Amino acid sequence: MKRKLDLVILSDVHLGTYGSRAAELVAYLQSIDPQTLVLNGDIIDIWQFSKRYFPAAHMEVLKTIAALLTAGTKVYYITGNHDEMLRKFKGFKMGGLEIQNKLLLNLPTGKAWIFHGDVFDTTMKHSKWVAKLGGKGYDLLIVLNTFMNWISEKLGRGRISLSQKVKDSVKGVVKYVNNFEETAAEIALCSNYQYVVCGHIHQPQIKIMRGKEGGEVLYLNSGDWVENSTALEYHNQKWTLYRHDRSLVMNQQVIKAKNKEALNYEQLLQEVIAGLQTN
8 A cells, every 4th residue: 555645855866867766766656645745856867868878767757756646646846956957947837746946835833945955056056067077977986886786785795885985085075064954954044944855965864953043943855866765754744754675676677678668758758858958
């Protein structure tokens, strides 16, 4: 049976890249029945989109989201930096789908301010080409990590995260994450929000943040579906951080069997993105 949830927030799926754990996300989405689904940025990685790579599992994510829409789920698409092309469609509505750059939800337990988080990224503002280059490097690191984990699991040594080791060892990255969280919390406190919800930094988190002038706010980050396979869930007036069990991934052979069908959808997706680029 599907789990009924009031609200689900996920971000940083990066469909169209080698690191995206699309099959895991399909398994998760097919296991839930949310009233509201918030896609908090970087769902389709338009920066790195290639005609050569958009597997059936990636298209299955989009089809599963469409199925939720058909079943009555309200879906908000919050734009991020990797899908910033969609920002010019802010306010677009079609059925239960709505595109926004940020979102304010009035929950029974307080106001939730939801946005992707790249607005705090100075690299994005001043050196976008550096950010794009870093994205490609990150994607390559994830591919290498996947290969190493395959070997490590065969040897019975468990999984490792190269990117997390890099993040933990570079003081600048640790400082950036801390500053990101503190800035988001301070702005939320000034606006009298009870919750601030972000993505962008691929660091799943739920924690109480206290302001410099007093007061506190609950900071939440939905993480990603590249390294962590996490989502935020709100149900019965309680927040939880969901971490996907890899053993629940839908049958890979089923996905592969849909390759012929997926190719047609892939061509359609390319046409849609090409249209967005020319408008």
